[in-house]
Amino acid sequence: MIRQDLLLASLDQVAEAVLGFCARGEIIFANREATARFGYSPSEFSTMSLRQLAPEMEDDAYEHFVADLSEKREASIKVKLQTAEGCLTPVSIRARQIGDGPNPCFTCVIHRTHMAASFNNLMLTRESRLELALRAANVGLWDWDMVRDEMYFNETWYTMLGYETDAFPPSIDTWSLLVHPDDLAHALRAFSDNFSNTKSKIETSFRMKRSDGSWQWIQNIGEVVERDADGAAMRVIGVHVDIHEAVRDREALDRAKAEAEAANRSKDQFLANMSHEIRTPMTAILGYTDILAEEQTTEAQRLEAVSVMRRNGEHLLTVINDILDLSKIEAGRMTITPEPTHLPGILDDVIALMNVRARDKNLSLTTEYRSSIPERVIIDPVRLRQILVNLVGNAVKFTSEGEVRLILAARTNQDQTTSLRIEVADTGIGMKPEQLARLFRPFTQADDSMTRRFGGTGLGLTISRKLARLMDCDLTVQSTFGRGSSFILDGKLDTPNDTRWVSESGPALEQTDVILQSQNPQPLLGRRVLVAEDGPDNQKLIAHHLRKAGAEVTMTDNGQLAVEAAAEARANGEDFDVILMDMQMPVLDGYAATGKLREMRFDLPIIALTAHTMSGDREKCLAAGCSDFQTKPINRDALIKTIVSRLDASIAA
Missing domain, CATH: 3.40.50.2300 (Response regulator)
Structure with missing residues (x-):
């Protein structure tokens, strides 16, 4: 027994593959080189015969080989032996009988032929080319032997996720830990669906953790390459493909599509609102012209008709102006003309104009000076007035009780410019955070139901912010639902050198509904x-x-x-x-x-x-x-x- 162990140990040191087999051809031992070269374990070799190892050997050739061994005690043959991976390798076998008796044993030394070496080099070349292609394409290769519970990751598999190749051993447990928890069940299900049936293809996508802790989208494509007699999967090979940018691009495209669809819905809603805003005053104007045409119209009815027609005509003009202003701004054709502007005069004018509406709703409309302000600033007076009329008008519209305040503050900067802040604060209905997020978008209302309830084009705030920014100012909002809103216009403005600073506050001036006439009733007399x-x-x-x-x-x-x-x-x-x-x-x-x-x-x-x-x-x-x-x-x-x-x-x- 000691001599046998020494013999086997010696054979393990031989550089060539050596097999031992009995007269029936059953393999009884294999040295270390044989297991390495052909991929079978010693226990697997012990269940095989030389005939099984050479499946393409003709029966006549095998019988002739065995006969030579019996007669001459040695024989040679060239055959193709099958590796554990199923490849046929050309070899030259030289066999010799060991011992005598009715049950002799034989040893064979297996030499790789020139063809085998070329074949091996070809396989190595192909493997190198495959690895190079996978690396160039940034594709990670994995190989899972489910019988041995062994897994293989190639270098690109690691580097794709930012890891060194020795960062962790390849295993299904490691793989599972790297998959995003929200995606793991889905990813494992893609495997299990293929383990116990005849479906071989695996294709799914999931996120995996990178070395820096971020998540990367991976497409996993694999195939069952070996099954047992019952059809259960034994080995699966596949690749990981980096699809992170593709997923991000698709998500961006989906967002853009959703935004475009939302914009189209908003424009449809906007057109519906415009139709309402135009047709409503037109109905009043045309309807009251019919009243004026009636013979039985009284003086009171005539005056009422004129008042209604004028009011609706002015509203219609406001709608048209809003649409045209937005079109001009979007087309980059809005001209801003800064000039020395009497700021208190603009403020008083706006408050006086809006006080009629505030008085009708029993609202307090006041100005509040938090500091002195420059009497004159360099700004476009027409556009400043337009912004303030819109802000104060909205505040009055959306406030049913309480007050609307125009709060003013200013300070001189080191560069001699003036930081001006004009705040319009109300105690109205306020807005929710999701309404604030879309407040300044064109063609989008804070709430469509608001538009139906309160009317208006919904363009005023969009136009106001764009006008403010054209004047190097900004328009922001703060609001609490149910408690009110504050719209803040602020910016750095120049002032004329001789500007005085004023500070006063009080109730707004009132404006009557009477159209002011010139002191001279006929200023063009004789012209x-x-x-x-x-x-x-x-x-x-x-x-x-x-x-x-x-x-x-x-x-x-x-x-x-x-x-x-x-x-x-x-x-x-x-x-x-x-x-x-x-x-x-x-x-x-x-x-x-x-x-x-x-x-x-x-x-x-x-x-x-x-x-x-x-x-x-x-x-x-x-x-x-x-x-x-x-x-x-x-x-x-x-x-x-x-x-x-x-x-x-x-x-x-």
Whole structure:
């Protein structure tokens, strides 16, 4: 027995594979090189025969090999032996009989042939190429031998997750610890679904923990490559593919799609609101014109109809202005014109305007000076007033009881600019956090039910914030649901060098509903006015206002007729004092007509009338030779005031 152990130990030191087998061909021992080269364990070899190890050997060749051994006590043969992985390796076997008797044993030394070496090199080359390809593609390889409970991870498997290859031993337990807890059950189920049935493909995705603690999305693709006689999985091989960026891109795409769908829904809702906001005042305007046309209309009914039509017309104009303002801002065509602006005057004007609505709801509307403020600041007065009217108007609209305060504070900075803060605070319905998050988005209401309840386009705050930022200011909000809101306009502004600082507070001025008239009921008495306007209704309206102000009016339908009328009047020694010029007319538009008149050395005031209010329209009119600019719809008082101002300037010149 000692001699046998020594013999076997000696054979383990041999560099070639050595097998021992009996006369029936059953393998009785295998040295260490044989187990390493062919992948079978000693116990697995002990269950095999030489015939099984060479499945492609012909029966005649095997019998001839055995016969030579019996007769000559040694024999040689070239065959292909099968490895544990199923590969056939070309070898040369040289066998020799050991001992005599009825049951002799044999040993065989297995030499790799040149073909076997080439085959082995080819396999190594292919394995290297595969590993290189996996590394280049950043694909991790794993191999799970479920019988031995052994697992293999290649280098890329580790580095893909940021680990060193010796960070932890490969095992199914390690793999399970790295999978995100929320994904583990799903990932394991993908394996178990394939272990006990004929389905071989495994494909799933999950998150795995990186070395830095972050989570990385992995796509796991595998296949059962070995099953036992009952069909249960014995070995699974697969890859890990980094799909983190793809998942993030898909999530971003899904978010963008959801946002686009939400935006479309918001726009649909916005269009529905606009339809309501436009059709509602139009219904009142058209309906009350029917009342005015009735023969039995009383004086009280007539006055009520006029009041309703005017109020609804002004509301309709506000809706249109909101839409146009947002369009101009979004198109980058909104012009901001900073100039020295009397700040207390703007504030008093806004409060006086809004006090009528506040009084109707029994609300207190006050100004509160937290500090002194500069009397004049450099800002666009029109846009500042627009923002404040919107903020105070909203505060009054959404407050049913309590108060609305306009809170003012300012300080001088080291760079000599002024930090101005104007806060509009109310005790109204307030807003929830989710409503605040979408408050300033265009086409989005804080709450659609609010819009239905309170009305309005829902564009005012969007426009106000964009206008504020165009003026290097900002508009923010603080709100508590059920307790009220505060909208804060703040920014750093320049001030004129000689600006005084003022500090006063008190109740707001009241404004009556009476339209203020000029002290002079006919400020244009004796003045000759030429009007170029192609719309018959507008002709009658403008002529009515001018004649009521005392003017003598000549009306023309287009620019060419206006030029001819002006030339004829000069020839007769009866020049017009002022020309009102519609800028968009047939035959000859207002721009060309004004140019011709200036070429003919007419230096009288020419005031542009236009429905165009986009950025640059005013400048375009002035560049054509106009003296001033009035937008449609015509405001009677503003028009008369502009004409008087231009006539006075003409006389002074």
